[in-house]
Amino acid sequence: MLRSLYSGVSGMRGFQTKLDVIGNNIANVNTVGFKGGRVMFKDILSQTVSGVTAPNGNESGGVNAKQIGLGVALSSIDTIHTPGSAMTTNVPTDLRIDGDGFFVVRAGEEDNYLTRAGNFTVDTERNLVNADGLRVLDSEGAPIVIGEDVTAFSIANDGSIIAVQADGTSVPTGILIAVAKVANPSGLEKIGGNLYRVTPNANPGGTLDVAGATANNAATGTGAIVSGQLEMSNVDLTAEFTEMIVAQRGFQANSRIITTSDEILQEVVNLKR
Numbered sequence: 001m002l003r004s005l006y007s008g009v010s011g012m013r014g015f016q017t018k019l020d021v022i023g024n025n026i027a028n029v030n031t032v033g034f035k036g037g038r039v040m041f042k043d044i045l046s047q048t049v050s051g052v053t054a055p056n057g058n059e060s061g062g063v064n065a066k067q068i069g070l071g072v073a074l075s076s077i078d079t080i081h082t083p084g085s086a087m088t089t090n091v092p093t094d095l096r097i098d099g100d101g102f103f104v105v106r107a108g109e110e111d112n113y114l115t116r117a118g119n120f121t122v123d124t125e126r127n128l129v130n131a132d133g134l135r136v137l138d139s140e141g142a143p144i145v146i147g148e149d150v151t152a153f154s155i156a157n158d159g160s161i162i163a164v165q166a167d168g169t170s171v172p173t174g175i176l177i178a179v180a181k182v183a184n185p186s187g188l189e190k191i192g193g194n195l196y197r198v199t200p201n202a203n204p205g206g207t208l209d210v211a212g213a214t215a216n217n218a219a220t221g222t223g224a225i226v227s228g229q230l231e232m233s234n235v236d237l238t239a240e241f242t243e244m245i246v247a248q249r250g251f252q253a254n255s256r257i258i259t260t261s262d263e264i265l266q267e268v269v270n271l272k273r
Helices: 003-027 237-270
Strands: 037-043 047-050 066-068 072-079 086-088 095-098 102-107 111-115 152-155 160-164 170-176 189-192 195-197 224-227 229-231
Touching: 003 037, 003 072, 003 237, 095 102, 152 224
Parallel strands: 095 229
Antiparallel strands: 037 072, 047 066, 086 229, 095 224, 102 111, 111 195, 152 160, 160 170, 189 195
């Protein structure tokens, strides 16, 4: 069979995956804290028709190898962790990280996850939670609970919660919202719900040390917390639609390779007539 037939198939499959990623990016263009993805390709091992010949003194020069490529394969599907634009909401519990850090939330007793979506609220038990009820952790690794004597509160740039008591005075609560730094954010695993799971390629040992994670820390580079704002998706619609056109034309070109290869095979079969 013709090698071009299978090369065309591999190209169609690759561009179909690229379209899947682009579709997911566009679908999440208004998702708070979403980070877009991109598809990278690599060529498949080439078939060597003839090898390399080295120069033979003054008798002859060198001859390059003759190789035929066998198609394309997926190299990686990267998550792009560039910051998204800020959306002002003026809601005190809406938080945005101006840096590379992540909020830490907990599901159950010990399952910790990371997120860039800071649309938090206070539940009936005074816990600071996200939209799915996961509890936000402080710098000591404990869920944040707002005291019943606190009638109102604000959040400073360093993540500290400042309480406003019944008499109108402002008192620091000593609670610091945890903002964790990850060595390789691209190594985080998306699990849905704007959440990331730490993997061995994201942090050494695949663990997350929540205790001591602080905001606005130049040493860790986590960044400052901005209250009253949310980080929007970093998806650029202009770039996504351009890549969609490229993927569509690439898919069509590879389908034409299959059609042409089929016509050539048909001619070969017709030689018997």
